[in-house]
Amino acid sequence: MVARRHALLGLVVVLSAAGCSSSGEAAQTPGLADRGTVLTTVKPARQDLSNKISLAGKVAINPVFGVVAPADGELRWVSRSLPKEPDDTPVWVASVWHGGIPQRVEIPAGSVFAGRLMDDHATVTKGMPVVSATHSGYGIVADIDSAQAYRISGAVRQVQAQIKNGPGPFRCAALGTIAALPAGVVPAPLTTTTAPAQGPSAAPAPDQGSPPDSSSAGGSEPTGMRLVCVPPASVKLINGADVTIELVTDKASKVLVLPVEAVAGSQGRGKVDLVVGEGQTRKTVDVTLGISDGKVVEIKKGLKGDETVAIPGPNLPTPAVTQ
Numbered sequence: 654m655v656a657r658r659h660a661l662l663g664l665v666v667v668l669s670a671a672g673c674s675s676s677g678e679a680a681q682t683p684g685l686a687d688r689g690t691v692l693t694t695v696k697p698a699r700q701d702l703s704n705k706i707s708l709a710g711k712v713a714i715n716p717v718f719g720v721v722a723p724a725d726g727e728l729r730w731v732s733r734s735l736p737k738e739p740d741d742t743p744v745w746v747a748s749v750w751h752g753g754i755p756q757r758v759e760i761p762a763g764s765v766f767a768g769r770l771m772d773d774h775a776t777v778t779k780g781m782p783v784v785s786a787t788h789s790g791y792g793i794v795a796d797i798d799s800a801q802a803y804r805i806s807g808a809v810r811q812v813q814a815q816i817k818n819g820p821g822p823f824r825c826a827a828l829g830t831i832a833a834l835p836a837g838v839v840p841a842p843l844t845t846t847t848a849p850a851q852g853p854s855a856a857p858a859p860d861q862g863s864p865p866d867s868s869s870a871g872g873s874e875p876t877g878m879r880l881v882c883v884p885p886a887s888v889k890l891i892n893g894a895d896v897t898i899e900l901v902t903d904k905a906s907k908v909l910v911l912p913v914e915a916v917a918g919s920q921g922r923g924k925v926d927l928v929v930g931e932g933q934t935r936k937t938v939d940v941t942l943g944i945s946d947g948k949v950v951e952i953k954k955g956l957k958g959d960e961t962v963a964i965p966g967p968n969l970p971t972p973a974v975t976q
Contacts, residue, residue: 693964694928697909697956704903704944706804708880710795710896712816717767717873718829718881719782720760726751728758728775728783730840735766739789746784749777760786761828763883768837768872782830785837785873788883791890795898797831797878803920804902805831805880811901812882816894825882825898837873903944909958910949917966918942925956926963937967 722728726749735746742762748755760766767785777783793814797805809831815821880898884890916923923942926935943951956962 694961695912695915695964696961697911697952697958699907699909699958700949702905702908702910702944702949702951703901703946704804705946706801706900706902708795708797708801708898708900710793710814710880710898712890712892712894712896713792713794714892715787715789716792716794716828716881717785717787717834717876718764719770719832719834719876720746720758720784720786721830721832722749722777722779722781722783723756723758724749724751724779726756726777728771728773728777729755730769730773737765739763739765749783758783760784763790764788764828766839768839770835770837780830780832782832782834785834786829787873788828788881791884791892792828793825793882793884793890793896793898795880795896797880799878802831802878805900809880809900809902810904812880813899813901814882814884815897815899816888816890817896819891819894820888821896822899823884823888825884828881828883831878831880833878834873834876836875839871905944905951908943909952909956911952911956911962912964913945913948913950915962915964915966916940916942916950916952917968923950924967925952926967928961928963935963935967 728747728749730747731745736744740762743759744764744766745757745759746766747758749758750756764786767787769783770785771777771781771783809827812825812827813822814825815823880900882898911925916925918924918940919942921942923940924937925940926937928934929936938955940955941953943953945951
């Protein structure tokens with residue numbers, strides 16, 4: 654009987670100890686952080702930066718590209734037949750007149766005139782595609798969607814290409830514009846007729862060198878937005894081969910940058926959350942953005958460089974829905 658009482662007492666002691674241990678461990682489990690608490694921060698840094706964009710392309714034969722107007726003004730086509738074979742020098746096809754001063758529109762060497770994209774005497778703006786041309790031989794073509802277009806619309810400084818399971822990387826010279834092209838037309842050749850002798854019964858003399866007729870067959874098909882580039886002659890190409898293209902559209906040296914996760918906004922305007930005070934509170938400020946490589950973004954204005962910035966960046970307010 655005594656032994657039985659001792660066994661029961663021991664069991665009670667063990668259960669009590671287990672209960673104390675369990676509640677003690679539960680008290681040591683950390684809870685969730687208070688709403689608004691900053692968990693990750695970063696400071697601006699300075700570095701060299703390149704705006705890089707990757708595209709998927711293919712090798713193509715005789716790709717078509719567009720040549721743009723060099724200035725605002727009135728477009729006037731040359732009144733002569735254009736060569737049907739590629740030349741080793743640029744070919745003058747039109748001029749844009751502004752303020753009595755003409756600026757030439759030329760097709761690059763190694764290409765052939767493919768079609769007019771604008772009528773004679775049309776009013777054009779700088780950068781507008783006005784003529785299509787065909788590169789003679791192999792080239793690389795990459796389609797561009799609207800989300801990429803405005804990142805690429807500036808001058809393309811450098812193009813690198815890598816053929817899948819093939820040569821590369823190698824430099825690729827960009828041709829023309831990335832803008833979508835309408836169908837291009839090739840005018841009929843100029844015709845001149847010797848005027849008959851004038852007399853009482855003579856028919857009126859026909860016009861000499863009348864403007865070309867743009868209704869003739871031929872020309873170029875419309876295209877979407879795309880990049881066309883030409884690799885070095887030493888690179889062996891196979892029509893239809895897949896290519897990865899990397900574009901560098903801008904470069905900057907020793908600029909102030911932040912991780913893209915710390916910045917809200919785009920197209921030059923953004924916001925960041927500064928961490929201020931001992932309470933780690935957030936203060937949203939406006940910043941002017943520059944180029945980005947997809948990992949970091951340039952901060953042109955709004956920060957000095959010694960601030961502490963919260964990650965992730967601020968949530969931009971949702972626009973109100975109008976009824």
